[in-house]
Amino acid sequence: MEEPLLTHKRATLTQRWTDAVLNTYPADSARFMRRQKDAFANPGGHLVRQCIEALVDALEQGVEVAKVDAALEGLLKLRALQDFTPAQAVQFVFIAKTILREELSLPAGDPSWERWDTRIDALALVAFDVYMRCREKVYEVRYNQLKKLNHVMLERANRPATHARSNGSSEWEPNDRGDEG
Amino acid sequence: MSSDMPKPEELARVSFQPPESDWMDTPVQFKSGTYNFPAAKKNVEYLKMPNPHAWAVDDKDWMLGDKWKEKILDGISDRLQKFRSFSLFMDICVRCGACADKCHFFMGSGDPKNMPVLRAELLRSIYRKNFTVAGKLLGSLAGGRELTEDVIKEWYYYFYQCTECRRCSVFCPYGIDTAEITMIGRELLYELGLGINWALEPAANCFRTGNHLGLQPHTFKDNIEFVVDELETATGINAMPSFNRKGAEILFITPSADVFAEPAIYTLMGYLLLFKYLDLDVTFSSYASEGGNFGLFTSHDTIKSLNAKMYHEAERLGVKWILGGECGHMWRVVHQYMDTLNGPANHLEVPRSPITGTVFENTRSTKMVHICEFTADLIKHNKLKLDPRRNRKVIPTFHDSCNPARALGLFEEPRYILRNVCEQFYEMPENTIREQTFCCAGGAGLGNDENMEMRLRGGLPRGNAVSYVRDKHGVNMLACICAIDKATLPPLVEYWAPGVGVCGVHELLGNALIMPGESEERKAGKINLRAEEDDDESEGGGDV
Numbered sequence: 053m054e055e056p057l058l059t060h061k062r063a064t065l066t067q068r069w070t071d072a073v074l075n076t077y078p079a080d081s082a083r084f085m086r087r088q089k090d091a092f093a094n095p096g097g098h099l100v101r102q103c104i105e106a107l108v109d110a111l112e113q114g115v116e117v118a119k120v121d122a123a124l125e126g127l128l129k130l131r132a133l134q135d136f137t138p139a140q141a142v143q144f145v146f147i148a149k150t151i152l153r154e155e156l157s158l159p160a161g162d163p164s165w166e167r168w169d170t171r172i173d174a175l176a177l178v179a180f181d182v183y184m185r186c187r188e189k190v191y192e193v194r195y196n197q198l199k200k201l202n203h204v205m206l207e208r209a210n211r212p213a214t215h216a217r218s219n220g221s222s223e224w225e226p227n228d229r230g231d232e233g
Numbered sequence: 234m235s236s237d238m239p240k241p242e243e244l245a246r247v248s249f250q251p252p253e254s255d256w257m258d259t260p261v262q263f264k265s266g267t268y269n270f271p272a273a274k275k276n277v278e279y280l281k282m283p284n285p286h287a288w289a290v291d292d293k294d295w296m297l298g299d300k301w302k303e304k305i306l307d308g309i310s311d312r313l314q315k316f317r318s319f320s321l322f323m324d325i326c327v328r329c330g331a332c333a334d335k336c337h338f339f340m341g342s343g344d345p346k347n348m349p350v351l352r353a354e355l356l357r358s359i360y361r362k363n364f365t366v367a368g369k370l371l372g373s374l375a376g377g378r379e380l381t382e383d384v385i386k387e388w389y390y391y392f393y394q395c396t397e398c399r400r401c402s403v404f405c406p407y408g409i410d411t412a413e414i415t416m417i418g419r420e421l422l423y424e425l426g427l428g429i430n431w432a433l434e435p436a437a438n439c440f441r442t443g444n445h446l447g448l449q450p451h452t453f454k455d456n457i458e459f460v461v462d463e464l465e466t467a468t469g470i471n472a473m474p475s476f477n478r479k480g481a482e483i484l485f486i487t488p489s490a491d492v493f494a495e496p497a498i499y500t501l502m503g504y505l506l507l508f509k510y511l512d513l514d515v516t517f518s519s520y521a522s523e524g525g526n527f528g529l530f531t532s533h534d535t536i537k538s539l540n541a542k543m544y545h546e547a548e549r550l551g552v553k554w555i556l557g558g559e560c561g562h563m564w565r566v567v568h569q570y571m572d573t574l575n576g577p578a579n580h581l582e583v584p585r586s587p588i589t590g591t592v593f594e595n596t597r598s599t600k601m602v603h604i605c606e607f608t609a610d611l612i613k614h615n616k617l618k619l620d621p622r623r624n625r626k627v628i629p630t631f632h633d634s635c636n637p638a639r640a641l642g643l644f645e646e647p648r649y650i651l652r653n654v655c656e657q658f659y660e661m662p663e664n665t666i667r668e669q670t671f672c673c674a675g676g677a678g679l680g681n682d683e684n685m686e687m688r689l690r691g692g693l694p695r696g697n698a699v700s701y702v703r704d705k706h707g708v709n710m711l712a713c714i715c716a717i718d719k720a721t722l723p724p725l726v727e728y729w730a731p732g733v734g735v736c737g738v739h740e741l742l743g744n745a746l747i748m749p750g751e752s753e754e755r756k757a758g759k760i761n762l763r764a765e766e767d768d769d770e771s772e773g774g775g776d777v
Contacts, residue, residue, distance in 0.1 A: 078251050080345035084334040092662045095697040096340055129728070133690045134343060135264060190266075193724045194685045200495060200723065201682075 058112050061155050065111075065148075068155070070104045072147045073127075076140065096130060103127035107175060111148065115174040124175075124182045132186035142179040148172050256351060257358065257378055261387045263290050266686030269393045269679060272428035279437040280535065284426030290389075295382065297425045302380055304424045306363055309356075312417055313364065319417050322409050323360045326350065332401035332411065337672050338394050341690030349401035349411040352391050356418050359384065385425065392418035393429050394687060396679055397529070398635040398672035415677075420532050432530040432678030439539050443522040444489035450519035456492040457501070457517065464502045467764040469752030472505040474517050477550065481516035482587060484547045487558025487604075488524045488716030496736055497719040499762045500559055503743030504604065510617070510748055511588055515556065521546035524560040525716060530678040537574040540566050544578050547600075554584035555601040559737050561676065561715035565640035567599050589614040603637070605714060605738060609646040612653050618747040623758035624655045626767065627741060630699065630708045631660070632722065633670035634715030644668075647714050647738045654745035659706040665698035673713075675721025688721065689728050696729020703730055710734045712741060 058065070074082040074097070085097035106123030110116065131141040152168055268290055277285035284298045298304075313320045332349040334340065339347035346352060354376070361368030362377030371377070378384070397412035405411075422428065435445030442449050448456065454476050461473050475481065485508075491501040508515050521543045528535030547555050557563060571578075581600035584593040591610045593602045611617050629651055637643040644667050651658050665671055673680075674691025702708040711722055711733055722735045744761050754760045759767055 076251070077343040078345050079253060080256075080348070080351075081339070081343040084339075085343070088334060090664065092665050092694065092698055092701075094334065094340070095694050096343060098697075130341070130690075130693060133341070133686055135262075135267075189728060190686060190689065193689070193727050194682060196727065197682060197685065197724045 058156070062108060062112070064155055065151060066104055066108050068151045069108065069144070069148055070101055072151070073100045073104065073144045076136070076144065099127045099130055107145070107148070110175060111168065111171050115171055115178070117174075117178060120175060120178050121182060124179050125186070128179065128182045129186050129189075132183055133190065138183060142176065142183050145172065145176045145179045148175075256346060256354070257373065259346075260383055261390045263386075263390065264686075267394075267684065267690075268390060268687070269429035269431060269681060269684050272430045272433035276430065276433040276437040277426055277428060279440065280433060280531070282423050282426065282428065282433075282532075284424075286426050288426075295385070295425075295427065297382065297385065297427075301385075301425050305359075305380060305385075305421055308421045308424045309360060309364065312420070313360075316413075316417070318410065318413055322353070322414055323357055323364075325407050326353065326357070326409055327407075329406065331404045331406060332409075335401045335404050336395075337398070337400070337674055337694045338396075338687070338691040341674070341693035342687070346387075346391050347394060349395075349405075352395060353409070353411055353414045355384070355388055355391055356414060356421075385422070385427070388418055388422060389427055392422065393679060396635070396672045396674060396676040396691070398676060399639045400635070400669065400672065403639065403668050416529075416533075419530070423532060428531070429678055429681075431681040431684075432527065435525075435678075436527040436531045436535050436539070439523050439525075439527055439542075443518075443520045443542070445523055445525060445527055446489060446493065448489065448493070448522065450522070453489070453492060453519045453522045454517075460492060460498050460501050461505065463498070463764070464505060464762070467502070467760055467762055468506070468748065468755050470506065470509065470748055470750060472502075472509040474505060474508060474515070476517050476519050478516035479550050480552075481550060482514035482553050483516070483556050484521070484550055484552040484554075485515050485517055485556045485558065486521055486524045486543055486563075488560045488563070489522055490525075490716035490720060491558060492522075494716075494720055496723070496734075496740065496763075497716050499740040499743070500719070500737030502762045503737065503739030503741070503746075504558060506743045506746050506748060507608065507617075507739065510746055511611075514587065516550065516552070518546045518550065524558055524563040526563050526566040527678075529562040529566055533570075533574070536566055536570055540571050541575050544575065544580075547578070548580050553582040554596075555581070556584075556604060556607060557601050558604050559714040559716065559739060561634045561636040561717055563636075564603065564643070565636040567601050568641045572598055586610055588616050603641065603643060603646070605637075605643060605646040605650060608739070608742060609649045612650060619654055619742075619745045620747050620758065621654055621656045621745055623744050623755075623761070624741050625758070627655055627710045627736075627744075628657045628659065628706065628708050629655055629710040629712045629736075629741065630658070630702050630706075631666070631738075632673075632695065632699075632711050632713040632718060633666050633668075634713050634718050635670060635672050635676060637714055638670050639668055643714075647712070650738050650742055651712055654741045657706075659702050659708050661698040661702050665694065671695040671698065673715075673718045673721040673725060675725075676715075676717050680717055680721040685724065689725065692725035692729055695722075696725055699726055699733055700730040703733055708733065710736055710741075712736055712738050714738050 074085050088094035091098040103123050103126050110120050149172055271288055274285045274287045286296050288296050328350055336347050336349050358376055358378040359380050361375055367375035368377030392415050395415040397415050399412045402410045438445050438447035465471050490497045526536055526539045528539045577598040578600040583597050584600055584602045589610055596602050631648055631651060671694040674688045699711055711726060719735060726733045740762055
């Protein structure tokens, strides 16, 4: 009966893990992110809580990549933009190992450690993927913005125009006048 | 595996917790993507601002010039005497913290110096040290600090990390307007020649040719003719306006982005259809060709000159009053600064709608009416035939653009229009709209490409609210009434709320307006102003 062990510690684990993420921010900022519970007044703190809840679910119930990916994307979309190195951005996933070792009073050689560690490693691997996807998205957004700025002028000059629409589609299309300049 | 390779447990023990250090002792670090490029020397020269020089943010020496400290301190002293508000704002803050977590850049960056109170402290600390007895005697114990080159660099970073949106001021019990502190901070930086290009080049261009891109009058006119052609392709209607027509009743001034940038040009199409529909006696000026007052990001003197330009043109053309387009900072200037800087526009008449007879008493001093007030009044009086079904694929929410919302109090008119031209409309959560609206994070000169990562950080709270209504109600369009929004919200939603488009309110009005002589395709709602064709008769939720 390994699962109830974590269930028993779930609240503590969630709290400590959430705190660990918030503590990666300067203390003055972490205080606000911790205190305000409204998702719209404190979107950063909300994303942290939402993500950690989902990661604790994954530790308990097993890692479903699609679910974990979505949860991590919520938070890493933000951390990928902030003043963190890639390692700093995803490091919070590994913190779970330390917290579990402190909270679960299991002997070092207990076979269940392998299960927890494997799950945390799986979360970390998904986090790497998600982090990179977010960084790539930042550059894509920047690139689309540049194309879009030139769109009307290119079209006016009868050049092959990039039909970047405001809905974010970014495919290249030849000028529909057919006179590619 | 090498013997010095750390074990997993050791790796997990590495602390990434930031060290505790006082904000005064935490130096600024410029990271690519999070700061703005300096103003080109030619633009500083053109605006006749001090110390024009070529420099880069990553240069060690910013070449502040001789006696730079005196210039800053004299600049503070001068402004303390000139602006009572500034003097009050320096003294009155009790650091209660009400504003601290209200800034979109704070929420998105987690950087304490983006708390409005701390951003103001960057300047207040220098004020205390040099202008208060306690600060002179007690220094840092009284919240004062020495003016150094690092302080100047910090100012440059953080005063260009404020979009002057004024959300924080809504929560301040003393009514401190942090935007004005930012404005003064920027003016002081200009004393040393430290402007950003995306603020100063548009301002210089507005001086030179009348609009921020520097389009010459014939090119400005040519651009509108291009939009008119595109509009005719989409609707079958020629809605060519007049230019510089003396004796017209109304002068129409809109942000110049409406004539060349997507999706703003579709908003212009909406205006043009409306004017044609009403046969309005209105003219465009190819000289006063910019609504946006880029002085607001530059200096009080520049605000004054650019605002005066519009009114001089109105006088030259002999119009009765001015109708203004979907713009942001133009409206803050007109509503809150113009009377002080240039005085009431007594040479114009109090605006009266020639269609409904409504007198816009609220514009008695400025003689300038917001297009949303004008259009909402038309709808209220049943003067427009509208077919909301033509917007059936659009499920909009409304982004209150900061300046029309917080500076002009324009909350209901755009919503009234949207509810009349669309079949559905959903609000974002209450604490993200109206006077509490979140900024697009690209205003006040920050909407440039090099600053994109900072913009996306600041875009978190708005994006979070948009994705919420997207998921809850299927919202697929973010309508707004500001040209900067139309330029800066598309990348924001692309990152934070993919699947949502951005449009102007008058674009959707233009879609719904039943025009005499329109094409059969348009009549059937099969083509919109973007010339996107739609043969699908199904309801809502598709691409727009």
